[in-house]
Amino acid sequence: MFDLLFWVWIILGGILIGAGVHFIPVGGAPAAMSQATGVGTGTTMLAAASGLTGLIGAGSAYYLHPGDFAYTVVMGGVSAALMIAILAFIANVMYVYGAGVPLASAKVKYDPITKWRQDLYVSRGTEGHGSPMVSFISGIIGAFLAGVGGALVYFALVETYKAIPGFSATFGSYSAPYYVSLAAAFAIGIFFLNCVMASYNIGGTIEGFHDPKFKRLPKSIVASLVVSAVGGLFALLISVMLPGGI
Amino acid sequence: MDPQMMVELGALTIVGAAALIAGIAEDLESDVGSQSNPNSQVQLAPQMGYLHRLYNKAISGEPASYPFYAAIGAATTISVLSVTGSESLIGVFFALVAGAFVTALIHGVYATTSYVGRLASQSRFGQPIYLDVLRTHTPVLMAHGFIANFSILLLTWILIAQHLSPFPFIVLAFIWGIALGGVGSAVGDVHLGTDRYYQDRPYGSGVNAAHSGSVVRKAESGLRNSIDCAWFCSKFGGPLTGLGFGLVVYLHFWKEVVVKDWWSAVAGVIIVVIFVIMNTYLERYSRQRYGTYKEETEAE
Numbered sequence: 377m378f379d380l381l382f383w384v385w386i387i388l389g390g391i392l393i394g395a396g397v398h399f400i401p402v403g404g405a406p407a408a409m410s411q412a413t414g415v416g417t418g419t420t421m422l423a424a425a426s427g428l429t430g431l432i433g434a435g436s437a438y439y440l441h442p443g444d445f446a447y448t449v450v451m452g453g454v455s456a457a458l459m460i461a462i463l464a465f466i467a468n469v470m471y472v473y474g475a476g477v478p479l480a481s482a483k484v485k486y487d488p489i490t491k492w493r494q495d496l497y498v499s500r501g502t503e504g505h506g507s508p509m510v511s512f513i514s515g516i517i518g519a520f521l522a523g524v525g526g527a528l529v530y531f532a533l534v535e536t537y538k539a540i541p542g543f544s545a546t547f548g549s550y551s552a553p554y555y556v557s558l559a560a561a562f563a564i565g566i567f568f569l570n571c572v573m574a575s576y577n578i579g580g581t582i583e584g585f586h587d588p589k590f591k592r593l594p595k596s597i598v599a600s601l602v603v604s605a606v607g608g609l610f611a612l613l614i615s616v617m618l619p620g621g622i
Numbered sequence: 623m624d625p626q627m628m629v630e631l632g633a634l635t636i637v638g639a640a641a642l643i644a645g646i647a648e649d650l651e652s653d654v655g656s657q658s659n660p661n662s663q664v665q666l667a668p669q670m671g672y673l674h675r676l677y678n679k680a681i682s683g684e685p686a687s688y689p690f691y692a693a694i695g696a697a698t699t700i701s702v703l704s705v706t707g708s709e710s711l712i713g714v715f716f717a718l719v720a721g722a723f724v725t726a727l728i729h730g731v732y733a734t735t736s737y738v739g740r741l742a743s744q745s746r747f748g749q750p751i752y753l754d755v756l757r758t759h760t761p762v763l764m765a766h767g768f769i770a771n772f773s774i775l776l777l778t779w780i781l782i783a784q785h786l787s788p789f790p791f792i793v794l795a796f797i798w799g800i801a802l803g804g805v806g807s808a809v810g811d812v813h814l815g816t817d818r819y820y821q822d823r824p825y826g827s828g829v830n831a832a833h834s835g836s837v838v839r840k841a842e843s844g845l846r847n848s849i850d851c852a853w854f855c856s857k858f859g860g861p862l863t864g865l866g867f868g869l870v871v872y873l874h875f876w877k878e879v880v881v882k883d884w885w886s887a888v889a890g891v892i893i894v895v896i897f898v899i900m901n902t903y904l905e906r907y908s909r910q911r912y913g914t915y916k917e918e919t920e921a922e
Contacts (some may be wrong), residue, residue, distance in 0.1 A: 388735055388845065388903050398716060404659070405658075405659040405660075405661075405662045406658050406731055406831075407659070407808075408658070408659030408807075408811040408812050408814070408815035408816065408829075409659075409660065409663065409815045409816055409819075409820070409828065409831060409834070410812065410815075410816040410828030411828050411829055411831055415808045415810050416659050416661065416807065416812060416815075417658075417684075417685060417803075417804055417808045417811075418683055418685070421683055421685035421686065421800070421803065421804055421807070422685075422804055422808070423806025424685065424800050424804075425800050425801045425803070425805070426804070428797045428800055428801070428855040429797065429801050429870065429874060430872070431797065432787060432789065432794070432797055433787055433874065433878075435787060436786065436787055436788065436878055436910045438838070439787075439788035440787070440883075442882075447884065447887075448888050451890075452889055452918055454887045454890035454891060455874055455890065456879070457891075457894050458870075458873060458874060458893055459801065459870050459874065461810070461893070461894045461897040461898065462866060462869045462870050462873065462897060463804065463805055463808055463866060463870065464808075464901070465897045465900060465901050465904070466805070466862060466863075466865060466866035466869070467808045467809050467812065467866075468901060468905070469862060469903055469904065470809050470810075470813060470858075470859070470862055471812060471908075472908040473810055473811070473858070473906070474812060474813045474816070474826075474858050474859060474862070475816040475817055475826075475828075476826035476912065477816075477824050477826060477827060477908070477912070478905075478906045478908040478909045478911075478912045479904075479909075482907035484655055490902070490905075492905075492909065494702070495916075496769050496914035496915065496916050496917075496918065497909060497912075497914055498826070498915065499827040499828045499830075499831070499915045499917065500830055500832065500915060501828070501829075501830025501831045501832055502827075502829070502830065505828045506905075506908075508905055509902060512735055512898065512901050513898070516894060516898070518801055520786040521851075525749050539758075544748075549864070551788040552788055552789055552793075553788075556788050556789065556790065557790040557793060557857060559790050560790070560791060562791045564793070564796070564797070596768065598740070610827075
């Protein structure tokens with residue numbers, strides 16, 4: 377059923393997704409040539425890869441404990457953080473043993489967490505390579521936020537759609553109920569909306585919370601608020617428009 | 623031990639193995655097709671005056687293309703199963719093969735149009751379209767894509783059949799496609815981009831931005847093509863990508879199968895902390911082993 381509280385959760389989830397993207401260290405295409413610090417893929421895609429893995433965790437959590445808000449949200453965050461921890465570590469193994477470069481950031485002279493010197497370890501003509509500790513931790517925080525945000529959106533939608541009559545039916549014996557399918561599809565949609573908004577704000581690469589670009593975060597929060605409010609309203613209004621809704 | 627958990631752990635082992643194979647095949651496919659991040663170098667090379675015989679297809683980033691292949695494969699599988707029914711295991715198996723086969727065909731179409739279209743636009747720089755490259759590379763990347771997509775569909779099917787995830791088949795395959803593309807693009811591409819494309823540069827350094835586009839064009843014998851790159855990357859980049867994606871899928875469900883309820887969140891946090899500790903050791907090792915690029919006085 378349509379509930380304003382669920383709309384608030386979707387907006388809050390969208391803001392968390394948008395904020396989380398800013399924490400995730402993204403090196404973009406230059407990272408594959410060891411020219412930039414961070415994980416070598418696009419902003420939207422890295423955030424989506426970790427955050428949607430979190431959504432799978434949130435989906436399983438809701439399936440095991442239907443209606444348990446805290447468990448669903450925390451499992452979403454932890455699953456996303458786990459994904460990015462594995463991904464960044466394996467990528468670092470690749471940088472160290474495959475490309476033979478130390479992990480270093482070009483944006484700070486000393487790593488704020490380990491206090492290790494950075495600038496001497498940056499090779500000539502590059503902006504750093506790999507994910508040093510500060511980027512690694514920042515990525516885990518970002519993925520956790522994005523995973524929690526995705527789980528909030530999923531929870532709000534699945535609770536709304538579950539109440540619609542006939543939506544607990546399945547298409548054949550090997551398929552999920554309609555409300556799970558619809559909630560997952562819309563959660564992915566709202567996730568991508570916020571990732572793309574944040575990625576325009578970042579504009580290419582970001583190393584984590586120590587990067588000067590991180591200061592652009594407030595703008596992104598406003599943008600996420602607007603897109604999630606509009607997107608979330610449409611997603612929730614489906615429950616009203618369908619036969620037997622409200 | 624709980625018999626149900628034994629069955630789930632057994633299923634999870636097959637899922638992890640399928641994820642490992644998916645990761646390896648995905649990375650090698652992107653190496654043959656030079657998709658994703660290092661494609662920027664292949665794309666730039668003719669403009670810098672370096673004509674090459676590398677395959678050039680960037681249909682999109684890997685984390686965007688793989689979910690769509692997986693979703694197409696999953697939709698095909700569901701269509702086949704809606705006719706044949708999902709009672710017999712062998713029927714399901716062939717439905718998954720049919721799904722992966724359709725993705726391979728679509729992949730081939732995209733790859734061909736992408737290669738011809740991209741190189742045609744570079745004719746102003748004198749870059750020829752090599753029809754033998756098109757003829758030899760396209761089936762290779764379709765085959766690697768087939769293996770990757772079949773593995774994704776198989777692992778998704780097992781997860782759903784074992785009730786490890788409530789998500790529908792197509793959505794789950796879609797999400798695993800994004801994760802697979804993300805891992806392949808973040809891990810395997812570094813081996814291709816930093817090492818294989820710049821083998822004439824000194825090892826143990828990032829590629830200087832001033833050298834962008836000057837990819838290696840001569841092979842161990844004759845001219846280099848992209849299948850040579852897949853051969854090289856199959857020694858480290860491919861297996862490491864497979865390990866990464868295998869760990870992502872395996873540990874994700876391991877924490878839910880072996881420990882229950884809130885303990886699975888605790889287990890997830892513990893695994894994250896273990897990776898943070900391992901990363902600290904790795905970072906310290908890399909700094910001690912490789913040393914600095916500049917002297918202290920030079921930096922200041």
